[in-house]
Amino acid sequence: MSVATTANYLNAEKGIKSWLFTLDHKRIGLMYLFAVMTSFFLGGVFALLIRLELLHPGQDFFTADTYNQLFTLHGAVMIFLFIIPAIPAALGNFVLPLMLGAKDVAFPRLNLASFYIYVVGALFALYSIVAGAVDTGWTFYTPYSTTTSTSVISMTMGAFILGFSSIFTGVNFIATIHKMRAPGMTWFKMPLMVWALYATSIIQVLATPVLGITLLLLVIERTVGIGIFDPAMGGDPVLFQHFFWFYSHPAVYIMVLPGMGIISELVATFSKKKIFGYKLIAYSSLGIALISFLVWGHHMFTSGQSEFSSMVFSFLTFFVGIPSGIKMFNWLATMYKGRITFEAPMLYTIAFMFLFAIGGFTGIMLGAISIDIHMHDTYFVVAHFHYTMMGGTVIAFLGGLHYWWPKIWGRMYNEKLARVAWAFIFVGFNVTFFTQFFLGAQGMPRRYYNYLDQYQPLHMYSTYGSWMLGVGFLIMAYYLIYSIYKGPKAPNNPWGALSMEWQTTSPPIQHNFEDQPVLEHEPYDYDTRMVVNDELIKKEDVKEKEDINV
Amino acid sequence: MDPNGSLIFPSQVSTIAPEVDALFDFILYLSIIFFILVVGGTFYFAWKYRKKGEDTFTKDLSHNNMLEVLWTVIPTILVFIIFVWGFKSYMKMTIPPDTSMEIKVTGQKWFWTFNYAEGATTTNELVVPVNQPVKLLMSSNDVIHSFYVPNFRTKMDVLPNRYTQLWFEATETGEYNLFCTEYCGKGHSEMIGKVKVLTRADYDAWLAGAGNAGANMKPEEFGAKLYKDKACFTCHSIDGSPLVGPSFKGLFGRTEKMTDGSEATADENYIRESILEPQAKVVQGFQPIMPTYQGVLKDEEIDALIAYFKTLK
Numbered sequence: 001m002s003v004a005t006t007a008n009y010l011n012a013e014k015g016i017k018s019w020l021f022t023l024d025h026k027r028i029g030l031m032y033l034f035a036v037m038t039s040f041f042l043g044g045v046f047a048l049l050i051r052l053e054l055l056h057p058g059q060d061f062f063t064a065d066t067y068n069q070l071f072t073l074h075g076a077v078m079i080f081l082f083i084i085p086a087i088p089a090a091l092g093n094f095v096l097p098l099m100l101g102a103k104d105v106a107f108p109r110l111n112l113a114s115f116y117i118y119v120v121g122a123l124f125a126l127y128s129i130v131a132g133a134v135d136t137g138w139t140f141y142t143p144y145s146t147t148t149s150t151s152v153i154s155m156t157m158g159a160f161i162l163g164f165s166s167i168f169t170g171v172n173f174i175a176t177i178h179k180m181r182a183p184g185m186t187w188f189k190m191p192l193m194v195w196a197l198y199a200t201s202i203i204q205v206l207a208t209p210v211l212g213i214t215l216l217l218l219v220i221e222r223t224v225g226i227g228i229f230d231p232a233m234g235g236d237p238v239l240f241q242h243f244f245w246f247y248s249h250p251a252v253y254i255m256v257l258p259g260m261g262i263i264s265e266l267v268a269t270f271s272k273k274k275i276f277g278y279k280l281i282a283y284s285s286l287g288i289a290l291i292s293f294l295v296w297g298h299h300m301f302t303s304g305q306s307e308f309s310s311m312v313f314s315f316l317t318f319f320v321g322i323p324s325g326i327k328m329f330n331w332l333a334t335m336y337k338g339r340i341t342f343e344a345p346m347l348y349t350i351a352f353m354f355l356f357a358i359g360g361f362t363g364i365m366l367g368a369i370s371i372d373i374h375m376h377d378t379y380f381v382v383a384h385f386h387y388t389m390m391g392g393t394v395i396a397f398l399g400g401l402h403y404w405w406p407k408i409w410g411r412m413y414n415e416k417l418a419r420v421a422w423a424f425i426f427v428g429f430n431v432t433f434f435t436q437f438f439l440g441a442q443g444m445p446r447r448y449y450n451y452l453d454q455y456q457p458l459h460m461y462s463t464y465g466s467w468m469l470g471v472g473f474l475i476m477a478y479y480l481i482y483s484i485y486k487g488p489k490a491p492n493n494p495w496g497a498l499s500m501e502w503q504t505t506s507p508p509i510q511h512n513f514e515d516q517p518v519l520e521h522e523p524y525d526y527d528t529r530m531v532v533n534d535e536l537i538k539k540e541d542v543k544e545k546e547d548i549n550v
Numbered sequence: 551m552d553p554n555g556s557l558i559f560p561s562q563v564s565t566i567a568p569e570v571d572a573l574f575d576f577i578l579y580l581s582i583i584f585f586i587l588v589v590g591g592t593f594y595f596a597w598k599y600r601k602k603g604e605d606t607f608t609k610d611l612s613h614n615n616m617l618e619v620l621w622t623v624i625p626t627i628l629v630f631i632i633f634v635w636g637f638k639s640y641m642k643m644t645i646p647p648d649t650s651m652e653i654k655v656t657g658q659k660w661f662w663t664f665n666y667a668e669g670a671t672t673t674n675e676l677v678v679p680v681n682q683p684v685k686l687l688m689s690s691n692d693v694i695h696s697f698y699v700p701n702f703r704t705k706m707d708v709l710p711n712r713y714t715q716l717w718f719e720a721t722e723t724g725e726y727n728l729f730c731t732e733y734c735g736k737g738h739s740e741m742i743g744k745v746k747v748l749t750r751a752d753y754d755a756w757l758a759g760a761g762n763a764g765a766n767m768k769p770e771e772f773g774a775k776l777y778k779d780k781a782c783f784t785c786h787s788i789d790g791s792p793l794v795g796p797s798f799k800g801l802f803g804r805t806e807k808m809t810d811g812s813e814a815t816a817d818e819n820y821i822r823e824s825i826l827e828p829q830a831k832v833v834q835g836f837q838p839i840m841p842t843y844q845g846v847l848k849d850e851e852i853d854a855l856i857a858y859f860k861t862l863k
Binding site: 064065068135136137141143144147148149231232236237238271272273274275276277278279280301302303304307310311314315318319321322325326328329330332333335336337338339340341342350353354357358361362364365367368369370371372373374376377378438441442443445446447448449450451452454496526527528529530532539 | 552555557558559560566569570573574577578581584585588589591592593595596599600601605606607608609610611612613614617618621622625626629630632633635636637638639640641643644692693694696698700701703704705706707709710711712714727729730731732733734735736737738739740742837
């Protein structure tokens with residue numbers, strides 16, 4: 001069982017070529033992980049610089065132009081390069097086949113292609129930073145984006161290319177889930193993480209092309225001068241907003257659904273309880289995926305769209321909130337009468353419940369049209385989407401990262417330091433973003449380089465909070481990287497979880513499992529199964545023993 | 551923060567504001583109840599069912615139809631109430647009363663212009679009478695802007711290819727902030743104005759005087775006032791630091807290289823041309839982005855500005 005002596009996917013083949021040309025989903029997942037973490041670092045540095053400039057009104061460190069480029073890059077990098085691929089392409093790539101008891105994804109070559117397309121897209125985005133960084137905001141609203149002199153084309157081409165990477169992953173996962181499940185694993189015996197990835201993939205495949213077309217039209221307008229969005233050439237700028245949000249609203253569920261999948265795994269594993277309302281959670285993922293296509297207009301209540309459209313979009317918006325609420329209740333009920341332990345992944349689960357609840361409630365406020373008119377494009381919205389995207393998705397991602405870390409590397413991270421980092425991140429996050437609800441309600445508009453003096457105290461606290469967040473992530477980077485080299489060896493199943501990825505070695509062997517595994521129990525059967533020190537204990541065996549003793 | 555406002559909102563100065571805040575409070579209280587239920591519940595269960603002693607099998611509680619129906623149906627009813635409430639207030643803030651007076655609003659990088667039916671024109675300062683419905687007919691000369699007055703709880707995008715409208719009825723006299731809330735480039739955060747709410751009598755007096763402002767002023771004083779009122783300061787400093795455009799300090803009589811390589815000296819005619827046809831000559835190192843002030847500034851106002859520039863040595 002020791003790591004050093006057995007062959008595994010990390011040491012089976014050596015040399016840089018064995019990584020660059022690998023078709024192993026685990027290695028591709030790791031390369032993705034490295035890429036998205038690099039992007040997260042970059043986006044995080046941009047965020048800290050933005051907050052630094054906002055410490056005081058007026059010019060402190062950057063000019064208005066630089067500031068506008070910073071918030072654009074922060075948004076674009078975090079969304080297109082980090083949060084969209086973070087859970088599906090990095091963690092999902094690693095765990096999906098393992099969870100299904102499969103050898104790999106359905107199309108390993110497509111998987112590798114998706115990674116290289118991501119790299120090419122990222123290079124375009126990086127090039128745009130060097131060549132006069134874009135200053136349009138990550139939303140690229142026309143006609144500003146067709147008229148600004150910055151490098152809009154390379155950034156939008158980058159996002160266009162990244163879209164294909166996302167589509168490839170989606171197609172691959174759908175095929176994998178349909179065709180590669182272990183014998184015995186019917187649809188309703190899959191882990192909920194798989195359901196979440198399935199729902200996510202559907203959105204990725206159906207929505208991403210619309211973004212691709214939209215960005216391409218934007219590029220054509222800028223280069224060839226065909227008037228599609230720019231009124232100076234006879235186009236309609238609001239059309240761009242419709243197109244853009246037709247992708248970008250479902251995209252927020254590309255971001256958050258896999259996060260919800262992770263939370264379903266974590267809450268069951270660390271409560272050692274059967275997940276409550278399995279089917280309702282699974283269906284709610286599909287429900288969210290479906291309704292998410294019909295709510296894009298709630299980003300446009302003040303855009304001049306008709307009152308009737310606003311009414312319909314507001315109505316549907318509330319109904320995308322319901323399935324998320326259902327999940328929250330189900331997770332809570334899962335904890336009831338559990339046997340709960342508090343390792344780092346569970347701490348992130350609890351943080352998720354706290355932060356995502358706030359993100360959700362403020363979402364209900366913004367769904368009400370009359371309130372949204374006041375809050376739209378203020379810091380209230382900024383705070384709301386950071387609570388759902390960072391408080392939801394990123395926190396779930398971190399939970400998942402710690403959860404599967406021993407499986408990925410065969411090493412344990414330092415639990416004590418993990419708790420310290422968690423505390424910094426949890427408190428720092430709330431200090432940074434809770435203040436922004438008040439800023440926004442008081443009228444502070446977003447994307448402001450300079451602001452009125454009355455907003456200074458809250459901006460100051462928000463900046464202090466961002467420093468706490470920075471410290472938390474530094475500690476995390478330290479103990480995670482340290483553990484790869486020097487961490488204590490991980491058992492196969494450190495958390496006593498019942499899903500299939502824990503039934504192979506840590507790290508897994510090259511082909512995941514020695515033999516084709518067959519589903520013997522469901523992923524959440526904690527009422528009849530438990531794992532102690534990598535040994536599966538069945539309730540019926542224990543009973544037999546007791547009976548014999550009697 | 552607004553000293554007259556609440557912890558959450560700035561003071562309510564329009565007829566619609568109390569309604570918006572009431573719905574917000576309703577959702578806030580509901581949210582607090584549900585937050586205590588869900589997150590409080592999370593903490594409580596986490597503590598109560600923490601692992602004590604040996605590993606054990608746990609109970610087989612896989613679902614409960616009654617509970618699941620309850621926590622689907624109750625939130626659905628609640629959000630439906632919120633939807634109807636929000637939509638009703640929205641309809642009120644969308645349909646202007648027939649008694650509204652109309653003011654034309656033009657947004658452009660990076661200032662607001664207000665044209666009154668009586669002929670007056672203001673920049674970055676919207677003057678309205680109290681207790682009078684006001685309808686704004688808005689359009690943009692360049693990119694999308696958005697007209698936002700937090701105290702009125704109202705906001706509307708200002709588009710380049712069509713008119714949008716917004717109405718409000720101010721309920722208290724005073725000065726209130728006006729923000730641009732659609733990102734529009736370098737000067738976005740400087741595109742801030744004021745809404746001045748006056749009593750009917752004060753408003754009428756202001757309107758009567760607005761046509762011949764500067765009549766009792768020296769030209770250079772009037773020019774200094776215009777420099778502020780017409781938002782020239784957004785892009786042109788008077789202390790020598792270059793902003794979006796060149797500084798006005800020492801402008802008059804200065805010789806500069808233009809982007810086309812020629813040289814020009816800033817005399818009266820140069821300044822007049824630069825105000826009315828800003829793209830004709832652009833100083834090297836700056837972008838040709840200044841909008842024309844044709845129709846915004848009258849001849850005597852341009853004269854006053856030139857007189858003012860002469861004093862900025």
